[in-house]
Structures are given as structure tokens and as C-alpha cells.
Amino acid sequence: MTAAAMQARPVSSPRPTADQVREILIVDDHPLMCDALALTLKISFGLKNVRTARSLAAAVEQIRMQGAPDAVILDLNLPDARGAEGIVTLRRQLPGVPITMISADLEGAMISAAMAAGAQGYISKSLSREALVDSLRRMWEGEHVTPECYDPARDDAGDEAKAELARRFATLTPQQMKILRLICQGKANKEISYELSIAEATVKTHITAIMSKINARRRTQAVLLANSVRLFEAG
Amino acid sequence: MTAAAMQARPVSSPRPTADQVREILIVDDHPLMCDALALTLKISFGLKNVRTARSLAAAVEQIRMQGAPDAVILDLNLPDARGAEGIVTLRRQLPGVPITMISADLEGAMISAAMAAGAQGYISKSLSREALVDSLRRMWEGEHVTPECYDPARDDAGDEAKAELARRFATLTPQQMKILRLICQGKANKEISYELSIAEATVKTHITAIMSKINARRRTQAVLLANSVRLFEAG
DNA sequence: GAATGCCATGACCGCAGCCGCCATGCAGGC
DNA sequence: GCCTGCATGGCGGCTGCGGTCATGGCATTC
Numbered sequence: 001m002t003a004a005a006m007q008a009r010p011v012s013s014p015r016p017t018a019d020q021v022r023e024i025l026i027v028d029d030h031p032l033m034c035d036a037l038a039l040t041l042k043i044s045f046g047l048k049n050v051r052t053a054r055s056l057a058a059a060v061e062q063i064r065m066q067g068a069p070d071a072v073i074l075d076l077n078l079p080d081a082r083g084a085e086g087i088v089t090l091r092r093q094l095p096g097v098p099i100t101m102i103s104a105d106l107e108g109a110m111i112s113a114a115m116a117a118g119a120q121g122y123i124s125k126s127l128s129r130e131a132l133v134d135s136l137r138r139m140w141e142g143e144h145v146t147p148e149c150y151d152p153a154r155d156d157a158g159d160e161a162k163a164e165l166a167r168r169f170a171t172l173t174p175q176q177m178k179i180l181r182l183i184c185q186g187k188a189n190k191e192i193s194y195e196l197s198i199a200e201a202t203v204k205t206h207i208t209a210i211m212s213k214i215n216a217r218r219r220t221q222a223v224l225l226a227n228s229v230r231l232f233e234a235g
Numbered sequence: 236m237t238a239a240a241m242q243a244r245p246v247s248s249p250r251p252t253a254d255q256v257r258e259i260l261i262v263d264d265h266p267l268m269c270d271a272l273a274l275t276l277k278i279s280f281g282l283k284n285v286r287t288a289r290s291l292a293a294a295v296e297q298i299r300m301q302g303a304p305d306a307v308i309l310d311l312n313l314p315d316a317r318g319a320e321g322i323v324t325l326r327r328q329l330p331g332v333p334i335t336m337i338s339a340d341l342e343g344a345m346i347s348a349a350m351a352a353g354a355q356g357y358i359s360k361s362l363s364r365e366a367l368v369d370s371l372r373r374m375w376e377g378e379h380v381t382p383e384c385y386d387p388a389r390d391d392a393g394d395e396a397k398a399e400l401a402r403r404f405a406t407l408t409p410q411q412m413k414i415l416r417l418i419c420q421g422k423a424n425k426e427i428s429y430e431l432s433i434a435e436a437t438v439k440t441h442i443t444a445i446m447s448k449i450n451a452r453r454r455t456q457a458v459l460l461a462n463s464v465r466l467f468e469a470g
Numbered sequence: 471g472a473a474t475g476c477c478a479t480g481a482c483c484g485c486a487g488c489c490g491c492c493a494t495g496c497a498g499g500c
Numbered sequence: 501g502c503c504t505g506c507a508t509g510g511c512g513g514c515t516g517c518g519g520t521c522a523t524g525g526c527a528t529t530c
Binding site (some may be wrong): 174176198199200201206 | 478481
């Protein structure tokens with residue numbers, strides 16, 4: 001992510017400050033980490049409304065029922081969403097809300113994929129409490145925060161293109177996302193229709209819509225595009 | 236690559252020593268790096284026969300004409316072969332000959348992919364001369380050498396499976412490899428047939444053979460398998 | 471009520487995948 | 501020599517899946 005690209009990113013709220021963050025949503029399947037994060041946030045930021053969800057599906061449902069939070073902290077390895085899928089899904093539902101990725105994996109390619117997908121920042125699970133709080137405050141003030149060991153210059157080329165691609169993936173409906181995930185597992189249309197309990201014809205129309213949205217013609221191209229932004233990690 | 240996996244790897248010569256390496260082949264498209272390597276090897280190991288090739292195709296042709304060298308040093312980013320393809324191709328032609336990967340990219344996933352594909356070791360382009368010579372000597376004595384910053388334990392699971400997969404890819408004929416590369420670019424059979432100037436029916440036959448060899452049913456699965464061992468990098 | 475977005479279905483057509491078959495080149499056995 | 505066996509590359513036909521189109525139901529929103 002180049003500095004220019006960061007500046008160019010459109011944000012709905014013109015000049016956010018950390019004070020405006022009053023309600024936060026933590027999405028993590030590890031209860032311990034969930035509690036630890038919630039506690040830290042309550043103490044350090046004086047937040048009362050800390051909501052939690054154990055899966056991506058639960059988070060989506062909760063946002064639909066209880067409304068949008070002011071910020072999200074999202075685990076990278078959820079049971080139902082590995083890789084950039086979580087960011088993409090939540091950004092579709094919460095445009096303008098800062099999403100912070102948290103993970104133990106500090107691989108450069110994964111970080112740049114997350115940032116290109118529209119994350120506000122990426123922090124390590126093994127960060128000290130002070131560093132964690134500081135990173136989150138800076139993110140909520142609009143800054144893009146990445147780990148020190150991450151050098152964005154390494155893959156400068158094609159970065160804006162990946163961000164554009166991530167934006168396209170963000171337009172996929174939930175059902176389309178499910179189907180794309182199965183496609184990226186090498187499943188045939190008939191298998192997909194069976195797993196989702198719909199007709200094969202329906203699968204095909206969804207696929208046509210997906211192809212159109214991400215600008216692919218063959219399904220192999222769709223797989224390559226999804227892999228290039230690390231939409232689904234191995235699993 | 237676990238220690239157990241290293242021990243288990245079959246080597247044709249029972250106990251190789253660095254002294255047995257008399258003729259070496261350097262495959263690198265960068266002339267400067269090529270010369271520097273050749274000079275270093277001549278001085279440090281007293282080697283007279285240092286052959287060079289500027290592309291994978293040239294290397295394959297040269298081996299066919301001039302016979303097998305005792306060791307190979309292979310650049311990761313050749314004009315006609317990025318990623319693990321170079322290792323796989325050369326291992327098919329030179330079973331038992333130690334192949335050393337050399338690259339500026341020290342990303343963990345790339346290193347483990349190279350090792351799983353059957354490389355004897357992986358060294359950085361920015362290594363000092365002493366360290367380079369030492370690494371090569373150890374490799375030629377049968378040791379598997381990886382950079383210090385690389386932690387093989389990070390992706391221990393599925394590693395043996397990847398090595399098995401790489402062995403399967405090594406059975407592909409040159410024509411089949413060409414076709415697989417085009418498949419992994421999202422090309423349709425008709426396009427492939429045009430690019431290779433053969434009938435579409437022929438492309439299909441080759442694809443059937445490829446599928447059978449790598450144990451895939453749908454072409455999307457073939458793409459995923461190739462990507463999982465990083466057979467072809469983006470480009 | 472009209473408009474929009476999401477999901478679902480069946481019919482049509484071209485390509486993907488599997489089959490059988492043929493040509494060439496190269497090894498080993500008679 | 502010859503023949504056989506095997507690997508590789510090439511071809512066309514058949515079946516079924518992949519991809520497009522036109523259509524309709526069902527929510528939400530204006």
C-alpha cells in the first residue's frame with residue numbers, strides 16, 4: 001500500500017477521531033482472546049459497548065439486528081472465513097467503519113492482501129497492551145497502521161489494482177460469496193448445488209453474476225483472481 | 236521441511252562429498268550474477284568446468300547436448316520459468332543431482348515450496364562470498380540448507396504431501412508442462428491450441444494426461460494444485 | 471404501486487473432459 | 501537385421517458439464 005493510495009482511499013466520515021468510537025465489535029472465535037481484547041478496550045478507552053461475535057456469520061447477523069458499530073476488530077482465522085473474505089464481507093456491510101485485522105501471521109503477502117481489501121490496519125496478536133492501544137487509537141483517527149516488520153514497498157506494483165479487485169469482490173452477495181468459495185475449492189456446479197440445496201441452474205446464474213462482477217470469463221480466471229487477493233486461505 | 240522428511244528423501248549417490256562436484260551448471264538470466272557466481276566457484280572450489288545458461292529452455296537443451304553436470308545453481312526468476320517450475324523440470328531431467336535455488340526473495344512460503352519441489356537448498360543473492368561457499372559445500376555433501384530467517388516448523392503440516400505433489404508434477408512431459416502453464420493463466424483450450432499451433436483435440440488429450448498424473452478431475456483443481464506448490468508465479 | 475435487489479428455475483449452446491485410434495522415436499530382446 | 505514394447509505427440513467423435521438468456525417469486529424501499 002503506497003502512501004498515495006492511502007490518501008486516495010475515500011472515507012465517509014471526513015475527519016474521524018478516536019473519541020467518536022463508542023461502540024465496538026470484536027470478531028474472534030477464541031474466547032480468551034476475545035475477553036482479553038474486550039477488557040483492554042474497556043479500560044484503556046473507557047468503552048462500555050463492546051460487542052463480540054465468534055464467527056463471521058454471527059457478526060453479520062448481529063450487525064443486521066443491533067446496527068453498525070463504530071469500529072471492528074477482526075480475527076484473520078475464523079472458522080467460517082479465512083483470509084481476506086472477512087474484511088470484504090464486513091466492508092460491504094459497513095462502508096466507512098474502520099476494520100482492524102488481528103493475527104499471529106505476519107507474512108508480508110497476507111498483510112498487503114488485507115490492506116488492499118480495505119482494512120484500516122493490521123496488528124499482531126503478540127503485541128503489548130500499550131502498543132495495541134496506541135495502534136488502535138491511530139487507526140481510529142484515520143491512520144493506516146501496519147507492523148514494523150512489514151515493508152509496503154516490496155510489492156508496490158499492482159497494489160492499486162488489487163484494491164480495485166477487492167472492491168469488486170465486496171459487491172458480491174452472501175450467496176455469491178458462498179458459491180465462489182466452493183468454486184475456489186475446485187467443486188463442480190453439481191456438487192455446489194447439492195451442498196447449498198439449490199438447483200444446478202441457480203448455481204450457474206450466480207456464477208454468471210460473479211464472473212460479470214469480477215470481470216472474469218472462465219471459472220479458472222475467477223479462481224486465480226480470488227487467490228491473488230487471498231480471498232480464501234487454504235482450509 | 237522436517238528433519239525426518241530430509242532423512243527420508245532418497246538420494247541416488249549414497250554418500251556424496253563436495254569433492255565429487257567437478258562440473259557445475261549455473262542457470263541465471265542476469266549476466267552479472269552469472270559471471271560473479273562462476274568466478275567465485277572457480278576460485279573457491281577450483282572448478283574448471285562451469286557452464287551457464289540464461290533460461291530454463293537453454294539449460295534443458297544444454298544438458299541434453301552436453302550431458303549432466305554434477306550440480307546446478309538455479310535462479311528463481313527466469314524469463315521462462317518463475318517459481319518452482321524450474322526445479323521440477325530440472326529434477327525430471329537430472330534425478331539425484333543437487334539443485335540449489337538462489338533468489339532475492341526470502342519469503343517463507345516460497346522457500347518451503349522450493350524445498351518441497353526437491354531443491355537441495357535455498358540461498359540469498361545478497362549472501363557474502365564466504366557464506367555462499369560454505370552453504371554450497373554443505374549442500375554438495377548432502378545437507379539441506381535454508382536461510383537462517385526461515386523457520387520450517389511454521390508450515391510443518393502438509394509438507395510431505397506437497398513434496399509428493401511436486402514429484403507428480405515432475406512426471407509431466409515438456410508439452411504437458413507448457414499446457415498446464417497456460418491453463419494456470421486461465422486460458423481456454425481453444426486459445427491454448429492456437430498458441431501452441433496444435434488442434435484443440437490434442438490439447439484436451441494432454442490435459443486428460445495431466446489430470447491423471449496430478450490426480451485432479453476438474454481443471455480448476457489443477458490450477459489450485461499448481462498454485463499450492465507455487466509451480467508458476469505471477470507473470 | 472413501482473422500483474430495486476436477491477434468490478431461484480428451465481431451456482439452449484458451446485466447450486470441457488473422456489474415449490478410441492494413429493504416427494513417430496527409442497530402447498531392449500530374438 | 502527385425503520385432504516388440506513403451507513413451508510422446510497428435511487427431512476426431514461423443515457425452516455431459518459450464519456459461520448465457522429469459523423469466524418469475526419474494527422481500528425491502530421509496
